[in-house]
Amino acid sequence: MSTDILDQVTQGDYKYGFTTDIETDIIPIGLSEEVVRLISAKKNEPEWMLEFRLKAYRHWLTMEMPTWAHLTVPNIDYQSIAYYAAPRKNAPKSLDEVDPELLKTFEKLGIPLQERMALSGIAVDAVMDSVSVKTTFKESLSELGIIFCSFSEAVEHHPDLVQKYMSSVVPYTDNFFATLNCAVFSDGSFVYIPKGVRCPMELSTYFRINAMNTGQFERTLIVADEDSYVSYLEGCTAPMRDENQLHAAIVEIVAMKNAEVKYSTVQNWYPGDKEGKGGIYNFVTKRGICKGDNSKISWTQVETGSAITWKYPSCILLGDNSSAEFYSVAVTNHHQQADTGTKMLHIGKNTSSHILSKGISAGKSQNSYRGLVKVNPAAENARNFSQCDSLLLGDKCGAHTFPYMEVNNDTAIVEHEATTSKINEDQIFYCNQRGISTEDAVGLIVNGYAKEVLNKLPMEFAVEAQKLLQITLEGSVG
Amino acid sequence: MLEIKNLHANINGKEIIKGLSLTVNAGEIHAIMGPNGAGKSTLSSVLTGNPAFTVTEGQVTFNGKNLLELTPEDRSREGIFLSFQYPVEIPGVSMVNFMRTAVNEHRKYKNLDPISATDFLRLMREKKELVEMDNKLANRSVNEGFSGGEKKRNEIFQMAMLNPLLSILDETDSGLDIDALRIVANGVNKLKSPDNASIVITHYQRLLDYIIPDFVHVLYDGRIVKSGGKELAYELEERGYDWIKKEVEEAAI
Numbered sequence: 001m002s003t004d005i006l007d008q009v010t011q012g013d014y015k016y017g018f019t020t021d022i023e024t025d026i027i028p029i030g031l032s033e034e035v036v037r038l039i040s041a042k043k044n045e046p047e048w049m050l051e052f053r054l055k056a057y058r059h060w061l062t063m064e065m066p067t068w069a070h071l072t073v074p075n076i077d078y079q080s081i082a083y084y085a086a087p088r089k090n091a092p093k094s095l096d097e098v099d100p101e102l103l104k105t106f107e108k109l110g111i112p113l114q115e116r117m118a119l120s121g122i123a124v125d126a127v128m129d130s131v132s133v134k135t136t137f138k139e140s141l142s143e144l145g146i147i148f149c150s151f152s153e154a155v156e157h158h159p160d161l162v163q164k165y166m167s168s169v170v171p172y173t174d175n176f177f178a179t180l181n182c183a184v185f186s187d188g189s190f191v192y193i194p195k196g197v198r199c200p201m202e203l204s205t206y207f208r209i210n211a212m213n214t215g216q217f218e219r220t221l222i223v224a225d226e227d228s229y230v231s232y233l234e235g236c237t238a239p240m241r242d243e244n245q246l247h248a249a250i251v252e253i254v255a256m257k258n259a260e261v262k263y264s265t266v267q268n269w270y271p272g273d274k275e276g277k278g279g280i281y282n283f284v285t286k287r288g289i290c291k292g293d294n295s296k297i298s299w300t301q302v303e304t305g306s307a308i309t310w311k312y313p314s315c316i317l318l319g320d321n322s323s324a325e326f327y328s329v330a331v332t333n334h335h336q337q338a339d340t341g342t343k344m345l346h347i348g349k350n351t352s353s354h355i356l357s358k359g360i361s362a363g364k365s366q367n368s369y370r371g372l373v374k375v376n377p378a379a380e381n382a383r384n385f386s387q388c389d390s391l392l393l394g395d396k397c398g399a400h401t402f403p404y405m406e407v408n409n410d411t412a413i414v415e416h417e418a419t420t421s422k423i424n425e426d427q428i429f430y431c432n433q434r435g436i437s438t439e440d441a442v443g444l445i446v447n448g449y450a451k452e453v454l455n456k457l458p459m460e461f462a463v464e465a466q467k468l469l470q471i472t473l474e475g476s477v478g
Numbered sequence: 479m480l481e482i483k484n485l486h487a488n489i490n491g492k493e494i495i496k497g498l499s500l501t502v503n504a505g506e507i508h509a510i511m512g513p514n515g516a517g518k519s520t521l522s523s524v525l526t527g528n529p530a531f532t533v534t535e536g537q538v539t540f541n542g543k544n545l546l547e548l549t550p551e552d553r554s555r556e557g558i559f560l561s562f563q564y565p566v567e568i569p570g571v572s573m574v575n576f577m578r579t580a581v582n583e584h585r586k587y588k589n590l591d592p593i594s595a596t597d598f599l600r601l602m603r604e605k606k607e608l609v610e611m612d613n614k615l616a617n618r619s620v621n622e623g624f625s626g627g628e629k630k631r632n633e634i635f636q637m638a639m640l641n642p643l644l645s646i647l648d649e650t651d652s653g654l655d656i657d658a659l660r661i662v663a664n665g666v667n668k669l670k671s672p673d674n675a676s677i678v679i680t681h682y683q684r685l686l687d688y689i690i691p692d693f694v695h696v697l698y699d700g701r702i703v704k705s706g707g708k709e710l711a712y713e714l715e716e717r718g719y720d721w722i723k724k725e726v727e728e729a730a731i
Contacts, residue, residue, distance in 0.1 A: 425529070426566045427566050431568075431580075432527070432550035433526050433550055433551075433553075433554050434576070435551050435584045436579055436583055437551050440579065440583070444568070444571050447570070447571070448571035449570050
């Protein structure tokens with residue numbers, strides 16, 4: 001399979017770096033209570049939502065940016081960012097009403113919004129800048145009682161569900177970036193799977209930052225009720241710009257009794273150029289709770305983009321016999337920095353978690369795994385297995401592993417394995433001798449190294465992810 | 479097919495090949511023998527373009543082309559194959575994926591379309607039998623967890639898949655038991671044709687009982703110091719290399 005992919009990939013540059021010339025409704029830069037009110041007003045939000053935003057904003061004013069990560073973060077001026085931008089034509093009722101330029105953008109990204117997505121069995125919610133552009137398949141999903149819509153629509157049409165679950169996993173006081181998101185979040189996706197329903201198709205959201213000097217602050221909330229199942233995918237890209245742009249999202253997942261949620265993401269925000277100019281600052285809070293007994297949440301992430309990534313998709317294992325998985329491939333090249341990993345909090349009895357992290361560093365990049373496995377005193381028979389591998393390409397990059405363990409119950413079994421390796425010249429020469437160029441050889445070796453994680457992705461994403469790994473690392477050896 | 483003239487090569491500034499000349503024609507099998515450290519494996523590395531080695535002098539032409547100007551991958555695509563003495567493991571990369579990439583790179587070089595999945599699997603099946611590889615081969619990662627014998631058989635399998643003009647077998651017999659040796663040699667013999675040629679590098683005469691060479695060369699101190707027919711191999715087996723060393727030293731005086 002990889003051969004075809006390698007053949008297709010001939011250019012090493014960020015191919016999603018175009019901008020769309022589209023009329024944008026953008027508010028002036030800067031952050032204040034007034035701006036928070038303005039965003040809420042633009043979205044016609046109910047009073048409770050505005051109150052939530054203001055509460056978060058006021059709390060945010062008391063917080064400071066965390067500095068514990070193994071990252072060098074330039075000073076971010078929160079007053080020089082625009083906190084809301086939207087394609088001018090708002091809330092299209094049907095595809096015909098969507099700006100053709102916008103549709104072209106999503107076509108270019110390989111995300112046809114037409115109903116022919118049915119063939120690939122994916123329902124898509126596309127979010128450009130701050131607004132959800134179009135959600136496909138809403139009707140056929142709603143026949144099963146499944147709600148898949150933009151967050152704004154959920155606020156309007158399903159306020160009870162939003163109020164019940166929003167911020168129930170990531171409180172508004174959680175951390176600097178999450179709190180900022182709570183104050184200014186723009187849009188995002190909302191998923192609700194009712195009791196006993198197995199969602200028949202992959203649900204997918206595609207995020208795109210287009211406008212200049214804007215931040216993207218989306219939030220996603222996925223609720224899987226008892227005995228339900230859903231697989232959810234998220235993709236993201238941004239134009240190439242010299243300035244840095246801020247992305248601070250929140251994802252919350254709630255899995256009730258016997259429910260299973262699979263969440264996969266391919267993060268491909270613009271990483272900046274080869275000299276480290278530009279790129280997205282990606283500060284994201286993702287957390288799920290296995291609330292009911294026998295529930296299961298799995299996070300799979302392929303991180304190739306962003307100038308700076310700060311992200312720890314985590315699980316709270318509250319229900320008895322619940323389980324959680326975290327599979328991650330994080331690639332950094334040139335001047336990219338990533339500090340990513342997970343937290344597994346074992347609270348219920350007989351809970352288990354599995355962590356598999358594959359870091360790949362090239363160029364002058366820094367790549368860190370940071371993970372916490374915590375077993376509470378009452379969490380009888382907790383099991384965790386963590387494996388953290390690092391692969392280095394070249395000698396100017398760094399790979400770091402920061403595993404933390406807090407085990408407060410004697411019956412727990414917590415295992416951690418870590419390896420660091422380099423792509424060696426013998427492997428590359430061996431491939432060369434079989435007629436495979438160095439660039440392709442690196443692609444093969446890296447994809448082989450990351451295979452265990454890539455195999456966890458849904459098919460369409462696996463192919464995309466393999467291509468991305470190859471592109472991201474082009475020019476990194478030699 | 480291959481013409482090496484006055485080749486000099488070094489690694490980290492240490493000269494290993496010191497004026498080596500050799501001509502190989504289509505249809506011929508050449509054995510290169512010699513004591514440890516004579517430069518046998520260096521010769522195979524230099525011919526295939528291993529970047530660890532530097533050529534300082536001499537010419538190598540392969541089918542009329544200046545071989546030394548070609549990248550390692552282009553040398554492969556031109557038809558030079560090396561059966562490695564120590565094949566490396568590539569974890570996570572399946573043999574089927576690896577070979578398909580290699581075969582298609584070779585085809586692309588010849589302006590051919592990529593091979594279809596069916597044709598490829600048929601080819602794999604056919605060539606696998608040649609070296610009696612088991613059926614699980616396709617899904618195993620390249621050389622990962624292979625025994626010594628399996629690794630060598632896998633080299634000959636890849637050789638069969640790529641159908642080279644010139645195969646260089648670098649100590650293919652090392653670490654093989656007698657059964658594996660026979661299987662490997664059988665594979666090599668079946669691939670022999672009037673259009674291709676082989677260079678068999680070996681320390682012992684044993685392999686040459688199975689792969690009958692047309693010429694035997696003795697490599698000593700970076701040069702070919704003696705050439706002959708297959709009987710030379712028996713003589714070396716019997717008398718060792720010391721008498722050659724003595725001859726060379728006497729000639730030097």
